Amino acid sequence: MSANENAASWFVDRHVTEGRGAKTAFREAFGTGRKLSYGDLAEASGRVAAALSRAGHRREERAAMLVLDQIEFPQIFWGCLKAGVIPIPLNTLLAPDVYNVILRDCRASVLFVSAELLETVSPALSGNPYLRHLVVLGDAPAGVETGPARSESWDSFLGDAAPVPAVEADADEVAFWLYSSGSTGQPKGVRHVHxxxxxxxxxxxxxxxxxxxxxxxxxxxxxxxxxxxxxxxxxxxxxxxxxxxxxxxxxxxxxxxxxxxxxxxxxxxxxxxxxxxxxxxxxxxxxxxxxxxxxxxxxxxxxxxxxxxxxxxxxxxxxxxxxxxxxxxxxxxxxxxxxxxxxxxxxxxxxxxxxxxxxxxxxxxxxxxxxxxxxxxxxxxxxxxxxxxxxxxxxxxxxxxxxxxxxxxxxxxxxxxxTDDMFKVSGIWVSPFEVEQALVAHPGVLEAAVVAGRDENGLEKPRAFIVPKAGQDGAALAEELREFVKARIGKWKYPRWIEVVEDLPKTATGKIQRFKLREVA
CATH class of the missing domain: 3.40.50.12780 (ANL, N-terminal domain)
Incomplete structure (x- = not known):
């Protein structure tokens, strides 16, 4: 590894010097025809770094990325690292009020956004005191108020920028942030180094x-x-x-x-x-x-x-x-x-x-x-x-x-x-996951989630929410599951209540939001 410990040098530019410049790094599915070689990525990320500098975005300023999984994403991410600007990939499935919180929290000076997401994020841009620049990937929908004084297309942003090398960076220098999923509260900015x-x-x-x-x-x-x-x-x-x-x-x-x-x-x-x-x-x-x-x-x-x-x-x-x-x-x-x-x-x-x-x-x-x-x-x-x-x-x-x-x-x-999901029955810890595994082992169950419910005496017992497979009789299945779970993991662990639902609340990562089920319970 070279003296420059900027991660972009090893992950991107190294492949060109080692002879993989023509190798496809990324390709889009379903016949879009768009792909990106390692050589193309090295050049494009260098151009992004140059364009960021030309637009006045300084080292250690933040670049928010509300970008879908498309070939521009790696160009922007590694281009930011080459410029010393800190990229912050954002969850593309959030609501405008959450984007407002995150954009103000991280104080991003520039936002890269896929055109498909511009309308969603637009309400979060108005009045933002930190955002100086909006770069739209693709065609912006007509009539959408973007907020920042300066907005432009991806092609315009890159313009005639010539690629520049990655800035010198230390291995322990902050390279990028990620925001936690926020499944139990407001998202938190997690800072990672090169x-x-x-x-x-x-x-x-x-x-x-x-x-x-x-x-x-x-x-x-x-x-x-x-x-x-x-x-x-x-x-x-x-x-x-x-x-x-x-x-x-x-x-x-x-x-x-x-x-x-x-x-x-x-x-x-x-x-x-x-x-x-x-x-x-x-x-x-x-x-x-x-x-x-x-x-x-x-x-x-x-x-x-x-x-x-x-x-x-x-x-x-x-x-x-x-x-x-x-x-x-x-x-x-x-x-x-x-x-x-x-x-x-x-x-x-x-x-x-x-x-x-x-x-x-x-x-x-x-x-x-x-x-x-x-x-x-x-x-x-x-x-x-x-x-x-x-x-x-x-x-x-x-x-x-x-x-x-x-x-x-x-x-x-x-x-x-x-830690927040565990509860005790008769003084013994119960693992919701163990009960859930027993439930989904039944051939009629697609998904299951278990939280603590309270009986008439105020004591905690397992309460289950299940999504049955197509064609299953939910009521009959619920009664059958009680005996099924008793036989698999023990009589005291079986769910006292079983509620049949069409789906379970989840985060964008697919994690079940048990805190929402606890509110129901």
Missing amino acids: HSLRYTADTYGAEVLGIEEADTVYSVAKFFFAYGLGNAMTFPMSAGATTVLFNGRPTPEVAVRILSEEKPTVFCGVPTLYAATVAHLEGQGGAPEVPLRRCISAGEALPEEIGKRWRALFGVDILDGVGSTEMLHIFLSNRPGDVVYGTSGRAVPGYELRLVDEDGREITATGEIGELLVSGHSAAEGYWNKRRKSRTTFEGEWTRTGDKYEVTSEGRYVYCGR
């Missing part, structure tokens, strides 16, 4: 995923997620592989079509999509021929039954893992040839894990439940302007995950639930 990108590629990307130059990757999770940023950009780019991009909603039908047409070798999904896709394919009688060699999952723990059914369809295991925005990617995972469904596996090389009780004492006994703490060099520098929250999450070299786990005698970690 070194973190390389670290996750060298650990999970190389040691677990085993990414190779010949791979073609499709990630259901979008670029703006920490999980998607690694899957679709930094891991493939670390090896000179190719990524397939899709800018729409990844339904089971879409996922199957991409698998069928684009023939990825690496598929990166989330449990809810795996479950829905398995049900879709089983209904069709089988899976298409796809050269998959790796499938991974994160976001929530993968139900054991879904992993086994996916393997039966495609002949390849799902490597279930655990990561976070704060740690940038997966730090605990199952590995190729070492998969035990129903567990989250073992620590990824380069990370250390430990469990602590409610008083912060380390738990070493097998089967005891504690909060998971992780140590590794991809940890964020902290939250933007949230010192108290930073101090409670980042404790020296250790980061609190907010997840409850237990460790088996073989050293595997078993997910029990979020």
Whole structure:
């Protein structure tokens, strides 16, 4: 690696000097014909850096990115890093009031926005005292009030800018921010340094995923997620592989079509999509021929039954893992040839894990439940302007995950639930996830979520919300499930109440928002 530790030098420009300039780095799905080679990306990101400087955006100022998964995204992200400007990819599925909070919180001086999202974000732009520049990718809808005094198209922004090299940067310099999902409160700005990108590629990307130059990757999770940023950009780019991009909603039908047409070798999904896709394919009688060699999952723990059914369809295991925005990617995972469904596996090389009780004492006994703490060099520098929250999450070299786990005698970690989701029945901890796994093991259940409900005596007991598969009688299914769960995991853990619903509330990452179900309960 050169003396310049700007991540763009290694992830982008290195491929040109090593002879991969003509290799396709990104291509858009479904025949758009748009693709980007590593050489094109090196030039385009250099032009973005020059255009940012020409427009007066200074080093360490922030560039918000409300950009779909399209070939302009990596050009902007790496162009910002080359300029020393801090890119902030934003969730493309939020409401205007949330964008207003985030844009004012990060004080972005420029916003890059896909034309399809301009109308949604426009109400958040009016009166923003920090935003000086709006760059629209594509044709802006007519009659939309953009707010900032200066707005222009992507082509106009780049103009005749000549590419410039990446600015000198230290490995520990803040490179980019990501905003947490905000599933239980306002989003928090998570600040990551240049070194973190390389670290996750060298650990999970190389040691677990085993990414190779010949791979073609499709990630259901979008670029703006920490999980998607690694899957679709930094891991493939670390090896000179190719990524397939899709800018729409990844339904089971879409996922199957991409698998069928684009023939990825690496598929990166989330449990809810795996479950829905398995049900879709089983209904069709089988899976298409796809050269998959790796499938991974994160976001929530993968139900054991879904992993086994996916393997039966495609002949390849799902490597279930655990990561976070704060740690940038997966730090605990199952590995190729070492998969035990129903567990989250073992620590990824380069990370250390430990469990602590409610008083912060380390738990070493097998089967005891504690909060998971992780140590590794991809940890964020902290939250933007949230010192108290930073101090409670980042404790020296250790980061609190907010997840409850237990460790088996073989050293595997078993997910029990979020710290806020756990509850006790008769003085014993109940894992909502364990009950949910038992529920989805029933052939009539598509999805399930479990929270604490209170009985007539005010005591907490499991309450379940289920989404039945098509054609199932919800009322009859609910009665059957009580006995089904008793037989699988024990009589005292069965849900006392079972509510049949059409869908479950989720974040944009596919995580079930149990706090909303607790409000109902």
